[in-house]
Amino acid sequence: MRVGLDVGGTKTDAVAVDDATGEVVVRVRRPTRVGPEGVVRTIVDTVHDLAGELGVAVASFASVGVGLPGQVDDRGERVAHAVNLGLERLEVASVVASVLGTPVRVENDVKAAALGAYAIERLDRSMAYLNLGTGVAAGIVVDGDLWRGARGAAGEVGHVSIDPRGPACRCGQRGCIEALVGGGAIAERWGRAAVLPVRDVFDAADAGDPRAVELRDGLARGVAAAVRLLVLTCDVDTVVLGGGLTALRERLTVPVQAALDEGTAASGFLRSLDVPARLRLLPPASPAPAFGAALVGAAATRKAMTHG
Amino acid sequence: MRVGLDVGGTKTDAVAVDDATGEVVVRVRRPTRVGPEGVVRTIVDTVHDLAGELGVAVASFASVGVGLPGQVDDRGERVAHAVNLGLERLEVASVVASVLGTPVRVENDVKAAALGAYAIERLDRSMAYLNLGTGVAAGIVVDGDLWRGARGAAGEVGHVSIDPRGPACRCGQRGCIEALVGGGAIAERWGRAAVLPVRDVFDAADAGDPRAVELRDGLARGVAAAVRLLVLTCDVDTVVLGGGLTALRERLTVPVQAALDEGTAASGFLRSLDVPARLRLLPPASPAPAFGAALVGAAATRKAMTHG
Numbered sequence: 001m002r003v004g005l006d007v008g009g010t011k012t013d014a015v016a017v018d019d020a021t022g023e024v025v026v027r028v029r030r031p032t033r034v035g036p037e038g039v040v041r042t043i044v045d046t047v048h049d050l051a052g053e054l055g056v057a058v059a060s061f062a063s064v065g066v067g068l069p070g071q072v073d074d075r076g077e078r079v080a081h082a083v084n085l086g087l088e089r090l091e092v093a094s095v096v097a098s099v100l101g102t103p104v105r106v107e108n109d110v111k112a113a114a115l116g117a118y119a120i121e122r123l124d125r126s127m128a129y130l131n132l133g134t135g136v137a138a139g140i141v142v143d144g145d146l147w148r149g150a151r152g153a154a155g156e157v158g159h160v161s162i163d164p165r166g167p168a169c170r171c172g173q174r175g176c177i178e179a180l181v182g183g184g185a186i187a188e189r190w191g192r193a194a195v196l197p198v199r200d201v202f203d204a205a206d207a208g209d210p211r212a213v214e215l216r217d218g219l220a221r222g223v224a225a226a227v228r229l230l231v232l233t234c235d236v237d238t239v240v241l242g243g244g245l246t247a248l249r250e251r252l253t254v255p256v257q258a259a260l261d262e263g264t265a266a267s268g269f270l271r272s273l274d275v276p277a278r279l280r281l282l283p284p285a286s287p288a289p290a291f292g293a294a295l296v297g298a299a300a301t302r303k304a305m306t307h308g
Numbered sequence: 309m310r311v312g313l314d315v316g317g318t319k320t321d322a323v324a325v326d327d328a329t330g331e332v333v334v335r336v337r338r339p340t341r342v343g344p345e346g347v348v349r350t351i352v353d354t355v356h357d358l359a360g361e362l363g364v365a366v367a368s369f370a371s372v373g374v375g376l377p378g379q380v381d382d383r384g385e386r387v388a389h390a391v392n393l394g395l396e397r398l399e400v401a402s403v404v405a406s407v408l409g410t411p412v413r414v415e416n417d418v419k420a421a422a423l424g425a426y427a428i429e430r431l432d433r434s435m436a437y438l439n440l441g442t443g444v445a446a447g448i449v450v451d452g453d454l455w456r457g458a459r460g461a462a463g464e465v466g467h468v469s470i471d472p473r474g475p476a477c478r479c480g481q482r483g484c485i486e487a488l489v490g491g492g493a494i495a496e497r498w499g500r501a502a503v504l505p506v507r508d509v510f511d512a513a514d515a516g517d518p519r520a521v522e523l524r525d526g527l528a529r530g531v532a533a534a535v536r537l538l539v540l541t542c543d544v545d546t547v548v549l550g551g552g553l554t555a556l557r558e559r560l561t562v563p564v565q566a567a568l569d570e571g572t573a574a575s576g577f578l579r580s581l582d583v584p585a586r587l588r589l590l591p592p593a594s595p596a597p598a599f600g601a602a603l604v605g606a607a608a609t610r611k612a613m614t615h616g
Contacts, residue, residue, distance in 0.1 A: 125458065126457065126458060147542075148543070149434065149542060149543020149544065150433065150434060150543050150544060150545040150586075151543060151581065152543070153539065153540065153543040153581055154541065154542055154543035155541065155543075156540045156541075156543070157540060157541060159540060159575070159577055159578070160536070160537055160540050160541070161470065161533070162469065162470060162471075162472075163470075163471060163472055164470075164471055165473070169575075171575045171576070171577040171578070172574040172575030172576060172577065172578070173571060173574055173575050173578070174574075225469070228468070229468055229537070229541060230541065231461065232461065232464045232465060232467060232468050233462065233463065233464075233465060233468070233537060233538065233541040233542060234455075234457060234462055234541060234542060235456070235457020235458045235459060235460070235461040235462035235463075235464070236457065236458060237458040263481060266480040266481055267467070267477075267479045267480030267481050268479070268480060269467055269479040269480065270467070270479070270480070270481070273459065273461055278458075
């Protein structure tokens with residue numbers, strides 16, 4: 001049995017995957033505690049939850065993989081700049097492994113989710129997983145392996161500027177895709193208190209609020225640009241949309257599709273790339289991020305075995 | 309000895325490469341004849357020029373590789389939509405092979421040039437070769453192999469829009485990088501008769517012509533955006549600039565560098581990617597495109613040998 005955890009800023013989603021069948025046998029969620037001790041405690045407690053649900057010992061788990069919203073080194077040991085978790089830098093793998101007594105490997109949450117989406121959607125060749133959440137970034141998988149690039153920045157489409165007169169982005173540029181699409185940026189620009197700011201914006205847009213309509217149009221334009229961008233640079237076979245915003249389902253995909261069609265209507269070249277046909281939406285509450293984390297953990301033990 | 313040809317819209321550049329040393333032993337140039345018969349004749353005559361220079365028989369060449377400005381199938385046999393060569397569709401490889409009696413393989417000119425730049429610059433890991441010519445496109449090489457993507461569209465950064473209010477692009481969109489950077493687009497927008505329109509624009513900009521300054525600024529902004537884009541999506545280790553516009557040397561790189569610095573000054577995130585440090589300029593009149601074509605031809609024979 002292999003364990004995978006997706007540690008989000010507010011909640012942690014975890015699965016135990018059967019080695020033989022590759023199926024999810026049990027899944028648990030618990031709120032995330034932030035800060036170094038809080039995050040370690042959250043991971044440890046969640047793994048114990050899974051063991052309890054299964055009635056097995058934690059030590060019986062072959063591996064534990066953890067997806068975290070931050071920069072992770074390519075050896076899968078350390079996380080840095082995990083702002084939403086209140087972590088500046090933490091040796092997550094070694095600390096958690098010493099407590100649980102199992103091999104542990106960590107990965108950036110979007111990259112882990114990309115591996116999970118690729119496996120769960122049974123894809124082959126190349127795929128980009130575009131995460132639409134508080135932030136916006138993509139994870140690129142080619143022939144089953146993550147493509148990290150020179151410095152792990154591959155897929156950072158959120159900070160590509162598509163409009164020099166666009167809204168200011170927290171990264172310092174103007175008109176970044178994340179400034180138009182990111183849940184955090186939308187909430188800031190909307191400025192109205194709401195549990196789900198983007199949903200609040202979409203509701204207000206449906207009610208005809210002009211500023212909400214403008215924000216929704218910008219969001220759709222930004223998502224369409226990100227998808228087009230991933231095709232024009234990496235020419236991936238499939239672009240899978242995931243992340244919190246996808247809970248909006250058709251309310252998100254219909255305007256995005258319209259924005260894509262607008263581009264292809266204008267351009268025979270874009271039409272020839274058949275971008276809309278490459279697009280998929282991850283099902284609501286998909287276990288892909290946690291499942292991908294379990295795959296990351298499995299890679300850790302394979303590595304441990306092959307490299308002694 | 310292996311032969312490589314870069315067939316451009318006006319001239320064809322060719323090299324013969326020594327198998328053992330990998331060095332260019334002879335290089336010739338001749339004007340390109342357009343149309344199906346003209347292109348075949350140009351390739352055949354140029355290969356004979358090389359044989360003549362070397363005092364050897366054409367049949368003694370191990371392979372002939374040809375880079376062409378058009379869509380080439382991934383088996384390296386056929387070219388389509390080679391507008392600048394007056395070719396709608398041509399079985400170049402088989403036709404030329406039947407005349408020369410040597411194995412022939414064709415490749416898109418930018419992709420062939422990318423392979424050549426990667427080899428000549430002695431690069432490793434990942435590189436994007438950004439061609440700045442009449443059109444704008446990149447060729448991506450990872451661990452020595454071309455990355456074509458799902459439909460050979462990988463690296464088509466020329467048609468990423470970076471400004472919804474930007475100039476109209478021949479592809480039908482607005483604000484495409486090619487509309488800001490491409491020699492064809494610049495010439496059209498400049499509208500003044502000149503042998504080298506972009507150089508004419510730069511001269512006029514130096515003389516203070518406001519429209520020329522605007523065009524030059526847009527060009528620099530577009531090149532900087534393309535370089536940034538290749539790092540933010542593919543995170544390539546190196547971006548090599550090549551193509552006709554690079555003949556402007558510092559007159560091109562200084563404003564491009566300024567545009568890149570502008571972005572990094574605003575964004576700590578961009579600064580952390582160290583984009584300017586990944587940038588290289590191909591030397592003037594580099595044999596990279598023809599050399600890359602020779603590598604394409606070599607791949608053809610390797611394939612012929614391994615697959616019978």
